[in-house]
Amino acid sequence: MIDKIFYNGRVLTQNKQEPECTAFAISKGKFVAVGDDNFVLQLKSHQTLLFDLENKTVLPGFNDAHIHIWKVGNLLTSLLDLRGVKSLDEMQRKLIEYANKNPQLEWILARGFNEANFPDKKMPDKFDLDKIISDRPVCVTRTCAHQIIVNTKALEICDITSATEIPLGGEIKLLPDGALAGHFTETAIGLILSKIPTYTKIQLRKMILAAQEKFIQCGITSATDPAVEKDLIEVYKEMDKNGELKIRMNIFPIRVPDGINKVYPLPEKYHSEFLTIDTVKFFTDGGLSGRTAAMKNPYKNSYELGVLRIEKETFKKLALESQNAGFRIAVHAIGDAAIEMVLDVFEEIAPFNQNKINHRIEHLGFPSMQSLKKMSTLNISAIMQPIFIYELGKNFIQNLTPHYLNYVYPVKSVLDAGVNLAFSTDAPVVFNFDPLFNIHCAIHRADSSGNIISADQVVSMEDAIFAYTMGSARASGLDALFGSVQKDKVADFIILNDNIGEQQVLSTFVNGVKLL
DSSP: OOOEEEESSEEEOOOTTSOEESEEEEETTEEEEEEOHHHHHTTOOTTOEEEEOTTOEEEEOEEESSOOHHHHHHHHHTSEEOTTOOSHHHHHHHHHHHHHHOTTOSSEEEEEEOGGGSTTOOOOOHHHHHTTOOSSOEEEEETTSSEEEEOHHHHHHTTOOTTSOOOTTEEEEEOTTSOEEEEEEEGGGHHHHTTSOOOOHHHHHHHHHHHHHHHHHTTEEEEEEEEEOHHHHHHHHHHHHTTOOOSEEEEEEBSSOTTSSOOOOOOOOEEOSSEEEOEEEEEOBOOTTTTOSOOSSOOTTSOOOOOBOSOHHHHHHHHHHHHHTTOEEEEEEOSHHHHHHHHHHHHHHGGGOTTOOOOEEEEOOOOOHHHHHHHHHHTOEEEEOTHHHHHHHHHHHHHOOHHHHTTSSOHHHHHHTTOOEEEOOOTTSSSOOOHHHHHHHHHHOBOTTSOBOSGGGOOOHHHHHHHHTHHHHHHTTOTTTSSSSOTTSBOOEEEEOOOTTOOOEEEEEETTEEOO
16 A cells, blocks of 8 residues: 655656656655656555645755764753854853853863964964863863863873873874973873763763754754764664664764774674664874874975874774674775775775675875775775865865865765765764755855865766765665665655755655654
8 A cells, every 4th residue: 555645746866767756655664656746646545645745856865974963962952062163262251151151060071163263273272271261171172073172170180291101193282392282182182081071871862862853954864973982872772772763873883992002892783774883983094174184295384294093004903803794894084195094904805805895984085096996996985075165164275285275075086986975064073064055065165255175076966966865875885775766765855945045955754754
């Protein structure tokens, strides 16, 4: 029996064998027929519910292939949000207001500042925090989440001195006089974060629920949380078993945590209707906007080359172990030095990839033509964030030489090389995780001031939509389940209002059930 029929629409299926149709039928949460109105409507019975789409556009649900779900929810529920602050003074004012409103907090925690938005472009240090809060420890995370600033009280509590051993792949920054700056990058941030009280399962659940509701409003029906630890894994599993997950979530346990000499064991695989765990996450370098992505040539006006967070042989050993256990490998690699190291490892372990698992590189800031050819040959997906150009473009202009600036996040080159492309936002690294705006960024490549960056890397609307639907599903190995409006796939789709220049999601459906 056909449960529902939607007709009289403009359905952009993302199925290249039938790219556009006007109607589809749903039964038991799946698409059972896709085609023109005459073909689909003849399948109706007296019990079938009919929905006139009124010529509106229908797309498969968006799949954000790399978004930190619980961290988005953290900023929505409890963490002080510093994204968008325009000066150190504004940042300090927000911190002291937050501290005064929350006298019960043991630590004052905040996230989101970007010094490129400050008039003097100066990175804050411990003294900037000591001026406003000295009686409680303060930890402020940069927008990229690869760097933190702490006050003197936090250094004392964490027992950090100039003699503290620096973890491989991290930095403890010093002031010109040799004193601690309270500034930590990459793996070294674990020296601080490991001493901050962890969130309870109740708090984490609240964060995930808050993020989920916002995702539904944006038409996101599937999302990938790309770096989770054991406690958070258990929360996701409990929420799944309790029926609290309304959209499909794919989570990546990390193998190498920050700041401690330890490797986490392989997790248990898990697959249900709304939760998948079959991929593990590694970090090989840092963030581009904060100059810690590992580059072959220096950043602008400096000798800095960024940070490689893991040695090649260590990564190879763990990657091979993960692959042999049947896990997909997702690797954070932005700089060209990091990308080449990752691809060398993937090439070396490829002969042992008996299950033909499609691995993935997260971000992929500066792949060479040779690297892209290797990715295509090895079936490595690229997970990229066009919105970085808009929100972090000032950083790129400030930090990159013309050689790099003219080839940053080259999405068109990725497509031209035949590499599977998936879109995402990496929120809360960025403020705006609306897929429609991210698509806009992909086809315009302008920063927030209107500067066009790497103009020859624009892509078409059609390619951008495909990257946000089928491309993302393929990168997760879930394209047989969703990603297109196609017979036998789950009925996850969205309806748009179609106002030129003002497109927005009107309705979001998962398993054919309206959530928005």
